[in-house]
Amino acid sequence: MISGKLVLITGASSGIGAAAAKAMAKEGARVVLLARSEKALAQVAGEIASIGGMAWTYRVDLTDPKAIAAVGTQISRQLGTPDILINSAGAGKWRFIDETSPIEAVECMTVPYFAAFNIVHTFLPAMLRRKSGHIVNISSVGSKFVWPGATAYLAARWALAGFTEALRADLAGSGIHVTLLEPGVVKSPYWEHNPGSRERIPKLAKLIPELIPEEVARAIVRGVERNRRIIVIPFIMRLTCGLHAVFPGLIQWLVTKTGYRRPPLAGLRRH
Numbered sequence: 001m002i003s004g005k006l007v008l009i010t011g012a013s014s015g016i017g018a019a020a021a022k023a024m025a026k027e028g029a030r031v032v033l034l035a036r037s038e039k040a041l042a043q044v045a046g047e048i049a050s051i052g053g054m055a056w057t058y059r060v061d062l063t064d065p066k067a068i069a070a071v072g073t074q075i076s077r078q079l080g081t082p083d084i085l086i087n088s089a090g091a092g093k094w095r096f097i098d099e100t101s102p103i104e105a106v107e108c109m110t111v112p113y114f115a116a117f118n119i120v121h122t123f124l125p126a127m128l129r130r131k132s133g134h135i136v137n138i139s140s141v142g143s144k145f146v147w148p149g150a151t152a153y154l155a156a157r158w159a160l161a162g163f164t165e166a167l168r169a170d171l172a173g174s175g176i177h178v179t180l181l182e183p184g185v186v187k188s189p190y191w192e193h194n195p196g197s198r199e200r201i202p203k204l205a206k207l208i209p210e211l212i213p214e215e216v217a218r219a220i221v222r223g224v225e226r227n228r229r230i231i232v233i234p235f236i237m238r239l240t241c242g243l244h245a246v247f248p249g250l251i252q253w254l255v256t257k258t259g260y261r262r263p264p265l266a267g268l269r270r271h
């Protein structure tokens with residue numbers, strides 16, 4: 001089912017996107033890798049070539065809608081319309097709202113949410129004409145329940161999850177499938193790319209095993225093969241989300257209670 005398909009992956013230079021690209025290539029897909037770092041993209045493409053896979057790299061800044069449209073035209077001309085789109089590009093430091101400038105808030109929203117929106121906007125008309133395709137958006141369990149100290153990050157993941165659900169409703173009966181992936185904590189370079197975030201993971205998450213990007217990539221492959229609507233991994237996180245569906249107040253209270261707290265500001269007295 002994946003073999004021979006043209007799969008476009010954003011954020012393919014690192015972490016989940018890079019692992020997804022390799023996993024798709026192992027399944028026989030032809031992969032199109034998008035990100036800003038040419039060197040890292042070339043390395044991923046080289047690893048794919050070394051196992052006999054086919055990969056093409058396109059350097060693009062996904063904060064720029066015009067650049068997305070231009071690279072879309074280039075890819076469509078050179079390779080055709082992708083069969084599968086995987087939106088994995090994402091960034092955003094975990095900060096309280098008063099630690100976040102208005103510009104940083106917009107940046108948090110731009111990649112992943114607007115980047116995914118614009119990638120889909122670019123390729124969807126041709127996918128609709130073909131009446132087939134699959135779109136996978138990588139959000140976070142933070143689009144189910146939330147924790148303190150990551151306001152703009154979480155809002156952006158809710159935007160991406162909302163976009164994914166709305167898209168699925170739009171595309172019902174079109175032949176195009178939509179999958180929302182919500183992983184727990186993944187040991188990826190995300191934490192180095194967004195310093196000061198890891199220490200804000202709620203303590204409750206310590207009970208849940210951390211994933212490696214390759215596990216997330218396997219879940220993406222399975223999700224596409226089985227046309228899954230939503231994937232939550234690992235299993236204990238799925239269980240937690242199930243409990244959240246039944247007892248939303250309790251799970252949200254636990255996550256908030258075990259979440260990051262700032263030391264009281266010097267000179268400020270509690271009244």
Ligand SMILES: NC(=O)c1ccc[n+]([C@@H]2O[C@H](COP(=O)([O-])OP(=O)(O)OC[C@H]3O[C@@H](n4cnc5c(N)ncnc54)[C@H](OP(=O)(O)O)[C@@H]3O)[C@@H](O)[C@H]2O)c1
Nearest residue numbers: 011013014015016035036037061062089090185186188190
């Ligand atoms: N890691 C986790 O624990 C975890 C858990 C749940 C959900 N997620 C979500 O999964 C997504 C991917 O995370 P990850 O762990 O793979 O992070 P990562 O290792 O930091 O990878 C992020 C990718 O996004 C690309 N990117 C960022 N800004 C870009 C821009 N302006 N234009 C083009 N590409 C851009 C980066 O490439 P360049 O820098 O080369 O452009 C990189 O390839 C994120 O949205 C994250 O929130 C991660």
